[in-house]
Structures are given as structure tokens and as C-alpha cells.
Amino acid sequence: MGMSRMAPEVATPRVVARTTGLLTAMGGLAAIGLVLGTPGELARIHPAIAALGPITAVVGLGVMRWGNRVPQLFYRVLLAVGAVGIGLFAYVSPTESGAVAILALMVFASMAAFLFFSLVWSYSFLVELLVIGTVVVVARGDVTAGSALVLGVLVVGSAGAVGVLARRAASAGEDALTGLVNRRGFDEALDAAVRTSVRTGEPLSAALFDLDHFKAVNDARGHAAGDELLRTVADTWSSLLPPGAILARHGGDEFSLLLPGHDGAAALACAEALRATLPDVGTSVGVAQFALGDSPADLMRRADAALYRVKSVGRGRSELDAEGMSPLARDLAAALSAGRAGGLAVHLQPIVTPADGETVGIEALVRWTHPDRGFVPPVEFVPVAEREGLIGALGAFVWTAACEDARTLSEATGRPLFLTVNVSGLELDDPGFVDRVLATLEATGWPAQRTVVEVTESLVEAESTRSVRALEVLREHGLRVAIDDFGTGYSALARLDTLPTDFLKLDNSFVSAITTSSRRARLLRSVMALADALDLILVAEGVETPEQARTLAALGCPLAQGYLYSRPRPVAELVAELAPADVPVV
Numbered sequence: 001m002g003m004s005r006m007a008p009e010v011a012t013p014r015v016v017a018r019t020t021g022l023l024t025a026m027g028g029l030a031a032i033g034l035v036l037g038t039p040g041e042l043a044r045i046h047p048a049i050a051a052l053g054p055i056t057a058v059v060g061l062g063v064m065r066w067g068n069r070v071p072q073l074f075y076r077v078l079l080a081v082g083a084v085g086i087g088l089f090a091y092v093s094p095t096e097s098g099a100v101a102i103l104a105l106m107v108f109a110s111m112a113a114f115l116f117f118s119l120v121w122s123y124s125f126l127v128e129l130l131v132i133g134t135v136v137v138v139a140r141g142d143v144t145a146g147s148a149l150v151l152g153v154l155v156v157g158s159a160g161a162v163g164v165l166a167r168r169a170a171s172a173g174e175d176a177l178t179g180l181v182n183r184r185g186f187d188e189a190l191d192a193a194v195r196t197s198v199r200t201g202e203p204l205s206a207a208l209f210d211l212d213h214f215k216a217v218n219d220a221r222g223h224a225a226g227d228e229l230l231r232t233v234a235d236t237w238s239s240l241l242p243p244g245a246i247l248a249r250h251g252g253d254e255f256s257l258l259l260p261g262h263d264g265a266a267a268l269a270c271a272e273a274l275r276a277t278l279p280d281v282g283t284s285v286g287v288a289q290f291a292l293g294d295s296p297a298d299l300m301r302r303a304d305a306a307l308y309r310v311k312s313v314g315r316g317r318s319e320l321d322a323e324g325m326s327p328l329a330r331d332l333a334a335a336l337s338a339g340r341a342g343g344l345a346v347h348l349q350p351i352v353t354p355a356d357g358e359t360v361g362i363e364a365l366v367r368w369t370h371p372d373r374g375f376v377p378p379v380e381f382v383p384v385a386e387r388e389g390l391i392g393a394l395g396a397f398v399w400t401a402a403c404e405d406a407r408t409l410s411e412a413t414g415r416p417l418f419l420t421v422n423v424s425g426l427e428l429d430d431p432g433f434v435d436r437v438l439a440t441l442e443a444t445g446w447p448a449q450r451t452v453v454e455v456t457e458s459l460v461e462a463e464s465t466r467s468v469r470a471l472e473v474l475r476e477h478g479l480r481v482a483i484d485d486f487g488t489g490y491s492a493l494a495r496l497d498t499l500p501t502d503f504l505k506l507d508n509s510f511v512s513a514i515t516t517s518s519r520r521a522r523l524l525r526s527v528m529a530l531a532d533a534l535d536l537i538l539v540a541e542g543v544e545t546p547e548q549a550r551t552l553a554a555l556g557c558p559l560a561q562g563y564l565y566s567r568p569r570p571v572a573e574l575v576a577e578l579a580p581a582d583v584p585v586v
């Protein structure tokens with residue numbers, strides 16, 4: 001966005017129309033005055049030229065009234081034609097002083113050009129004026145060199161002054177590096193947007209972006225590389241903004257985004273979409289929705305608070321400020337900031353071989369004890385976390401807690417257990433997901449080879465290539481993938497073949513019927529054959545009765561899980577129960 005290609009900001013259609021219309025009308029009136037004021041010489045002036053005055057005056061009045069509806073090109077033509085008109089009049093003016101007075105109108109024309117149009121176009125228009133002026137002066141022969149010089153200096157000088165001032169005034173709100181609005185420009189737009197939102201009741205949100213590794217780029221590759229990165233971010237994002245949105249460089253490596261018409265959830269989605277366009281850059285975002293009674297500064301303070309929270313729990317995510325959240329989400333956000341101390345935990349449910357009931361793995365299931373409401377089931381708060389921007393933080397908590405607890409259990413019991421962790425669709429779709437998981441494994445010392453990611457069928461049906469790619473990358477690092485709740489959604493049979501999958505987890509509802517319906521038992525046999533054919537390991541979930549366990553064992557189902565064997569329990573209880581096995585730790 002170079003300045004020379006842009007018109008100054010004052011050039012709103014209304015201002016252009018009023019000003020240009022007024023100047024045109026005045027030019028027309030001056031021409032009429034000239035014709036009427038020199039009656040003796042009227043005969044020398046051609047009637048067609050004499051008519052130009054009234055015509056110009058009428059055009060000028062029309063432009064003042066309706067000119068805000070016509071494209072800018074119209075004004076360029078108007079000025080170009082007007083310059084020729086001025087030249088013609090000056091040429092036919094009966095007296096030297098009249099000619100000079102008419103040529104002086106060029107000052108208005110050049111000022112209008114530099115006020116409203118791009119520099120390139122303004123300069124070419126200035127050249128046109130000077131050429132016309134020179135032609136008139138030479139053709140008439142009676143204009144003194146002194147007058148001609150003064151006229152020239154007036155035209156060029158006024159144009160230059162207006163051009164510089166108009167651009168300086170406009171660029172006060174602009175960031176020189178990226179061409180985006182700067183903090184000052186953003187604050188002006190924010191004030192206006194808040195007033196509009198108060199008046200209309202339309203939602204309004206703001207987001208603050210922080211580049212995660214900007215300082216490292218600057219330090220390692222130099223300031224030029226840092227500047228280049230900022231420009232790339234600005235260019236990429238500004239080409240993707242929804243209508244009415246304003247992106248600003250807020251200073252340093254911070255960007256701010258104003259989203260009129262967006263509520264908090266929509267703004268969060270927009271911020272996530274922008275974040276996703278630059279997976280290599282890594283950005284943290286705080287989002288806040290305007291609430292009645294907020295000042296513009298309050299809104300930005302809340303966005304900043306949300307950003308701070310993201311930065312303090314691992315970066316690389318967007319989060320909605322608590323004010324815009326439902327009460328449950330607000331409490332969850334508070335719990336997440338406190339981690340295990342905030343009433344959050346994972347419980348572990350053993351996964352066993354049905355033939356002998358031996359525990360070979362564990363599934364981590366998140367638990368939350370709300371300070372007032374007590375136990376809140378995950379089916380209730382996981383969707384809230386997804387909706388309100390907390391799923392990244394929740395996932396980060398679960399992964400860390402699961403890996404730590406699995407390690408505790410493995411070491412205490414001496415069993416080479418594998419660990420499965422549930423991953424939500426939105427979490428998996430986050431470009432930073434893979435790196436976060438790998439970093440957590442590294443930090444907790446839990447081996448990738450004994451880690452399984454559980455995703456649901458419906459999630460995988462969404463066919464996000466990024467999600468599929470994330471699973472592939474995790475598998476390249478030694479993790480494995482389980483399809484959870486198999487048999488509940490629409491059949492993903494065709495996709496099972498192409499998906500990076502290792503385990504198939506058969507849903508509770510399916511398992512509960514295997515002993516009461518012989519059709520179900522036969523269906524189970526087919527599902528096992530299918531799993532075999534696709535080289536997938538079947539895990540039967542929700543095993544509650546010994547009968548179900550016997551049926552599974554008889555059919556040769558390799559793995560099972562359910563209340564019969566154990567409920568999900570805190571790690572300490574499992575440590576106490578699972579006696580150390582003879583097998584050494586692998």
C-alpha cells in the first residue's frame with residue numbers, strides 16, 4: 001500500500017463532490033461575469049464559448065448535489081476538461097488582466113487534484129495545467145513574463161502545499177512499515193465503532209494478536225527479516241478480512257483487529273481463521289466482545305487480558321475474554337488458569353485384554369469439580385470449551401496431566417501401559433496442535449510409542465485435510481490413532497481405509513446389546529473381521545457385565561474397557577490396586 005498509489009483520506013466521496021462542485025460552479029460564474037462584464041467585446045467571443053460559463057456553473061451545482069454517487073474517474077475527467085475550458089477562456093479574454101485572472105483559476109484546480117487524487121495522477125494533471133497555461137501565454141503574446149511566472153509559482157506552490165499537508169494529515173493514522181492503520185488510527189475507528197454499536201445494538205468485538213516468536217526472528221535473522229515478517233503478516237491478513245473489519249499494527253509485533261457486527265464467538269472464529277493462514281508464524285490472540293457500559297479502552301483491556309492468559313498457558317491459541325463468555329465457560333477459564341488446583345484432573349480407565357482381564361492400557365478422561373456445582377460431566381463442559389475458545393487450554397491441561405499420571409502409574413506398577421487421550425475436533429484442527437503434543441511428551445518424558453490419540457468418527461468425517469495431516473505427522477513420530485465411538489455416526493467404512501488409524505473403539509451402545517441380541521453378536525463378529533482386514537485393533541467399550549466380557553472373549557476381541565473391569569479413577573487409586581507385574585518396564 002504505497003502512498004503514491006493512494007488518494008489522501010480526506011477524499012471521501014461527499015467532500016470531493018462538495019469541493020469540486022463548488023470550484024466548478026465558481027469557475028462557471030467567473031466566466032459568466034467575464035462575458036457580461038465586457039459588453040463592448042461580447043461580439044468578439046464566440047457564442048459557443050460564451051455558453052461554456054452557464055454550462056460549467058450548472059455542472060458545478062449538479063456535482064455538489066449528486067456528485068457523491070459518481071466514481072472518482074468522473075472527477076479526473078471533469079478537472080481535465082475544466083483545465084481546457086480555463087485555457088480557452090483565458091485565450092479569448094479581451095484583456096490581459098482578464099486572461100491572467102482566468103488563468104489564476106488553475107490554482108483551485110491543482111489544489112483540488114492534490115487534495116483528492118493519487119500523486120501520480122495529480123502530477124500529470126499539474127503538467128497539463130502548465131502546458132495549457134504556457135500555450136495560452138505564448139498564443140496571446142500580451143501576458144508579461146512576470147505575470148506568467150507568478151501564475152506558475154502560484155499553481156505549483158499551492159498544489160505542493162496541499163499535497164504534502166493532505167498526506168501528512170492522512171498518514172498520522174497510518175503505520176509506515178505495513179501500510180496498515182496504526183494505533184492512533186485504530187483508536188479513532190474504535191471510538192466510532194463503539195458509538196455505532198451503542199446506537200444500533202449491533203455486536204462489536206476486538207482482537208489483539210501477538211506474534212509468538214517475533215523476538216527470536218529479530219534476534220536470529222536481523223531487523224530486516226523482522227520487518228519482512230511483519231509486512232507478510234499484514235499483507236496476508238488484510239487480504240482476508242471480513243467487510244468492515246479494520247486491522248491495525250498496534251506497535252511492535254502486536255496487531256489489533258476491530259470486528260463490527262461480530263459477537264465474541266464469531267470474532268474468535270475469525271481470529272482463528274487468520275491465525276491458521278500463518279501456521280509457521282505462531283500467534284496468540286485475545287478476543288473480547290463489546291458490552292454496554294464498556295468504554296473503548298475497557299474493550300481493549302479485556303482483549304489484552306485474554307491475550308495475557310493465552311501467553312501464560314503456552315501461546316499459539318485464541319481465547320475469548322471472560323466478559324463475553326457464558327458463566328460456565330468463565331468458571332472453566334478460571335479453573336484452567338489454576339490447573340490441577342482449580343478442580344481439574346484426569347481420571348484413568350483401564351483397557352484390558354478380555355481373556356484374562358489384564359490391564360494393558362489406560363484412557364485419560366478429564367474431570368472437573370466445579371466450586372459450587374460439584375462434578376460437571378465432560379459431555380457438558382467440553383462442548384462449552386470448544387465453543388468459547390478454551391479447548392486449546394483444556395487440551396493442553398489434559399495432555400500434560402495424562403502424560404504425568406500415566407508415567408506415575410507405569411513406574412509404580414512396572415507395566416508398559418499405553419495411554420489414550422481424547423482429542424476434540426477443534427483442537428486437532430489447530431495448526432499448533434502437533435507441536436504442543438510433541439512438546440508435552442518431551443517435557444513429561446512419556447514415550448510417543450505408547451501414546452494413542454482418540455478422535456471421533458464424526459470429526460474425521462469432516463475431512464479437514466489439516467486434521468488428517470496432523471494425525472499423519474503424529475504417527476510419523478510414533479504415536480497411534482484410535483477412532484472413538486465407532487458404530488454411532490454415519491458409516492465411515494470407506495474412510496477407515498484411507499485414514500491414518502490403528503485402533504477402532506466400538507461404542508458403548510453397540511457393546512451393551514451383544515448379549516441380548518443375536519444379530520448384534522453376529523454384527524460384532526463382522527466388525528471384528530473388518531478390523532482384522534484393515535489391520536485395526538478393536539477395543540470394545542462400555543463392558544458392564546461378565547456375560548458381555550465372556551462373549552467378547554469367546555469372539556476373540558483383543559481389547560475391552562468398561563465399568564466391569566474398572567471405572568475411570570484417579571491415578572493414586574490405580575497405583576494402589578495394580579500390583580507390580582513381573583514384566584520389567586520397557
Ligand code: C2E
Pocket residue numbers: 349364365366377378379382398422423424484485508541542543544561562563564568
Ligand atoms: P468417550 O471418549 O467415549 O469416553 C468413554 C465414556 O464412557 C466416559 O465417560 C467413561 O466414563 C464412560 N464409560 C466407561 N466405561 C463405561 C461403562 O462400562 N458403561 C458406561 N455406561 N459408560 C462407561 P465420560 O468420562 O463422562 O466422558 C464422556 C465423553 O467426554 C468422552 O466419551 C469423550 O468424548 C469426552 N471426553 C472425556 N474426556 C475428554 C478429554 O480429556 N478431552 C476431550 N476432548 N474429550 C473428553
Ligand code: CA
Pocket residue numbers: 363422454484
Ligand atoms: Ca474416548
Ligand code: CA
Pocket residue numbers: 484485505507508541
Ligand atoms: Ca467412546
